[in-house]
Amino acid sequence: MTVVLDIAENAARLADLNPSTAVSAASEAVRRAERDGDSAAASIAERAWGHSLVQCGELDTAIRHLRKAVDHGLAADSDELVSEARIRLAYALILRGRPKPALAEIDIALNSVRGDALPRIRAQRGAILVEIGRLDEALADLDCAVPYLRRIDDRVGLARALVNRGIVHGWLHDFAAAVRDLRESGQVSSALGRGLAVGIVEQNLGFVAALRGHVPAALDHLARAEQTIAEHGGQLAAVLQDHGELLLSVGLTSEAREFAERAIGACQEEQRRLKIPELRLLLAQIAFLDGDWQRSLRQADLALRGFSRQQRAEWTALARLARYRAKIALGQGERISLALVATMVGTLAGSGWPAAEVEGRVVAAQVSFLRGRRGQGGEQLRQAALARSRGPAAIRARGWFAEARLREENGDPRGAAGAARAGLRVLDEHATALGATDLRVHSAAHRVELTELGLRTALRDGRPAGVLEWAERGRASRLLHRPVLPAEDPVLAGLLAQLRSVAAEISLGRPSPAHRQLTLERQIRDHCRLHPPQSGGPPVEPVRPHQLGAALGDRSLVEFVQWDGIMHALTLVDRRLRWRPLGPVSPIDGLIERLLFALHRLPRKGPAQPAAAALLADAARRLDDLLLGQLPELGDRPLVLVPTGVLHSMPWSVLPSCLGRPVTVSPSATLWCAVSGAPVRPGRTVVVAAGPGLPGARDEALAVAAIHGCAPMVDGTATVDGVLAALAGAEVAHLATHGSLVTDNPLFSSLRLADGPLIAYDLERLPRVPHTVILACCDGGRSVVRTGDELLGLSTTFMGRSAAQLIASVVPIPDAETAPLMIALHRGIAAGRPAPVALAEAQQEMRDRSLADLAAAAGFVSIGGE
Structure with missing residues (x-):
């Protein structure tokens, strides 16, 4: 050579x-x-x-x-x-x-x-x-x-x-x-x-x-x-694309979009034009899951043109599938050519992509039904339903959805509901293998069509028990499944300590690289996602009316359900279950906006305060009429309320019929039944802690601790590790700190303590938390509502770690004004009153004191059980 x-x-x-x-x-x-x-x-x-x-x-x-x-x-x-x-x-x-x-x-x-x-x-x-x-x-x-x-x-x-x-x-x-x-x-x-x-x-x-x-x-x-x-x-474009597709598969659309857009940038830089239409298709699928159907259609059209230029028949069919899904969602399904749909299905059937074939047949059935071709639609569903017995969970669940739709079209509502249940079991069993909380929450997006189908059949059937079952199947399912945590994780503990250090530097105004906090948050999130739970048991079935009725005793329950723009109410009183539509959702949404605006303005003294008080009273009265006034069977009993959508942020105590009335709010009736009556360990150990920078928090903590005869954690003693250790051994906790809800990444919502933030990921490390937790802070009870009424935030993290009762505010509050309410509340708790009763009495007392006290007290709700 x-x-x-x-x-x-x-x-x-x-x-x-x-x-x-x-x-x-x-x-x-x-x-x-x-x-x-x-x-x-x-x-x-x-x-x-x-x-x-x-x-x-x-x-x-x-x-x-x-x-x-x-x-x-x-x-x-x-x-x-x-x-x-x-x-x-x-x-x-x-x-x-x-x-x-x-x-x-x-x-x-x-x-x-x-x-x-x-x-x-x-x-x-x-x-x-x-x-x-x-x-x-x-x-x-x-x-x-x-x-x-x-x-x-x-x-x-x-x-x-x-x-x-x-x-x-x-x-x-x-x-x-x-x-x-x-x-x-x-x-x-x-x-x-x-x-x-x-x-x-x-x-x-x-x-x-x-x-x-x-x-x-x-x-x-x-x-x-x-x-x-x-x-x-x-080249990293292909890895970024795979990562985006994976995140989409569990419903994490915002992160999936970020990876897809990064991949497009990498493909353009690397001149890999072959992959760009694939990424446009991924963006179309992300937008569809987000409900942004116009954007989904635009991205699908771009993908379709790209695949057509590249003469990639199978990928062109996938782009057509995305395009047809968006058009159907936009109400344009009748304009779709049956011939083009048939060609798409034929191509996908020969592609070797089983998930795409199943979805293509479901869409073809939708188009056929819209065009009056019931026989063709039924045949497509029959073919799609074959997938229910093979393949990964997502494909089997989609096969069960096709089977449910077929039975529904054939006039078999009970059979349709049974098939939908089978599909949900597949998805729920799969979700239990997703150890990270955010993965399990976002994966609920794939349950929506199945639960909507079940709810639709139940509403048509008119049986309240069926409506209750499907309303329960459609909400907050992950709080019912509490996986056993792995052993102590030194990597996670180290990352959380670094995050607290950076956050403390930022809060003190010291220079710190802006990207360092974001990098640590991403490392914590990704680390937690890598580890499935050791054990968690099978998914929990919805509570049955007779079980719920027995647990309620002399209480009344109202579960709110949204369907097709209408708010419905299920009530259970004296073991009798009723269902009735309440009216359109839009007026309720508008009144809640006015009510929250009035509460925000109420503490401000001046000529505008009486107008804010009048607005609050008017909005509260009208909401009371719409939500509870049509339910005379409730009487004046203690209430258990199961909200939906915007009602998760409802300050119920301002409604006239709730004044002085014990009200418990729960993400689901099944969860309420599961945690109500949870035993309290003897001794009622109480932990009281106050964080820095919150006017009045130290004095509030001292007063609350004096009521219970315990030593408060204040000033330098209220550290993250110290508070976490105390929480693990207490039955009642009072935390007077600055609270922060991070809406784009709720598991980084935090409570500010002496050495930095205590975040939701810290709480997930605990084997247990107190039976009763009081968050005397702004935003402590607010949660981010995800698809399927799944919730993320500090309050739901406490519930996910087995807190039976949580008292916190669901609206922003003037932090300095909460001390009188908290002192009155703890006097009631120390006297042996149940938390909802003690809260109702304390709120009524504050209402009689001043408008500022009313505003500070109004947003607090009792969440969980009793």
Whole structure:
């Protein structure tokens, strides 16, 4: 071998190991080969140069160098060199979004060589076919190539072929084969020292885990893949895309959108135009789940145009599916062509993508029903329903949805409800494997259509028991499933300590990198998502009316339900369950806005205060008439209220019929029944703590502690670790601190203590929390309401960790004015009154004192059980 040929071969090896540093070596090899007139060396060097640039994202320049590699190979009269160059050129062209010339190049290579080069070319053709979605053809090529590559001991080629075959197996849901191929590829690449290839294997193991619904494992693989690929100078667009698709699968739409947009930016920078329509399609799916159907339609149209230009039939069908879903949601389903829908379904049925086929058939059924073709719609649902017995949880649940819709169309409401229950069981069992709270909350988005179908059939049937069941199935399900926490987690504890340190520096006005807090929050969130629960038991079934009636005793229950713009109420009084519509939701929403505005203005003394008081009284009276005034059976009994939507932020004590009346608010009747009557440990250990910077908090804590005869944690003693330790051993807790609700990431909502914030993630580390918790702070009781009436915030974190009663404000309050209410409340609790009774009495006392005291007291509610 000549010196220049040896230099070119070294450049080729380096291009595969570390492409970011191989470009200079390849350019030097090209210069020397051209100087010496060595066409063979020049072809190898240009191929190395082009291959490096492909992996660094410079596709246009890479394609020019790979064409030069072909030309030099022809000049050297070497079919092998020409075919090797064409293999690389074809892959660059497919990434550039030019599948037709890519396949042309690979077919020329196939027809021009024989012998050992053939399996490598077949393997590359399989890789190209994977990218454009022709999975059966890809698998045939790869199945042919792999045995040959083993036989000739081409370990680099074998590792690449196994990755691509693993991807195909994953798409076809042959998960065991997929993992087997990918793990073997990783072992071969690791032995060869190909770190970048190992990172790509990790990425695809994450892709397969996501398809299986193994979310924590997928997150772990993708995190390692991103780190490894970045370390070796590889492209990150595909990892970002897989991460976005995974987050969408559990309903985390805002984070999924962030990853998709980052991936589009990376694709544009790396010139990977093939992937941009796929990411437009992902954005369309995200917008659809968010209910932004116009945006979903726009992104689907962009994806459709991109796939059509690239002549990718299967992906074009996926874009049409997204487009049709958005049009149906916008009320434009009758304009969709049945012929185009049939073509879409036929393409998806042959694509090897079972999830897409099921969804395509569901959409085809919707269009058929809208066009009056009941027979065609029924047949599509029958085909889609076959998926209920196979595949990952999401596909099986969608198959059950199709079965439920089919039974509903056939006039079998009981059968439809049964099928919907089966689909929910699949999803709920899957959700119990998602250890992180935010994953379980957001995954509820996939339950919506099933619960809506069940509620629709129950409302049509008119039986209150059925309406109660489906109202309960549609709300706050994750609070009923309390997973057992893992053992002490030193990594999480360290990250939380760092976050407190940074937050304390920021609060004191000290310079701190602005991104440091965001980085730590992301690390905490991602770390918690990696670990599934050790145990949690099966999902809890909705409470039955007779069980609920027995638990209520002399109380009255009202559960509010929204359906098709109408507010409904279920009442249970003296074991009799009733249901009635109350009226449109929009007037209720408007009155709550006016009421909250009035409460916000009420503490401000001056000429506007009487107007605020009059507005508050008027809005409260009218809301009382709309929400409770139509329910005479409630009488004057203590109330248990189960709100929905905006009613989660309702300050119930301001309604005339609730004045002085014990009112308990619960996210669900099932939860209330589960926690009511929870035993209180003997001794009623009380912990009282006050945080810094809150006027009156220290004096309030001293007064409350004196009522219970305990030592308060104030000033420097009210540290995060100290308060957490006290909470774990107490039965009653009073926390007078600044509270903060982080609406975009509620698990970072916090209570400010002496050494920094105590956040919701801190509470999740506790094995237990007190039976009764009082948050005497602004925003302590507010929660972010997610799809399916799932809640996130400090109050729901306390409930999720087994607090039976929580007293907190659901509206912003003037912090300095809460002390009189808290002292009156604790006197009642110390006298043995139940928390809702003590709160009602204290609020009535404050109402008689002044408008400022009324405003400070009005927002507090008793949440949970009794």
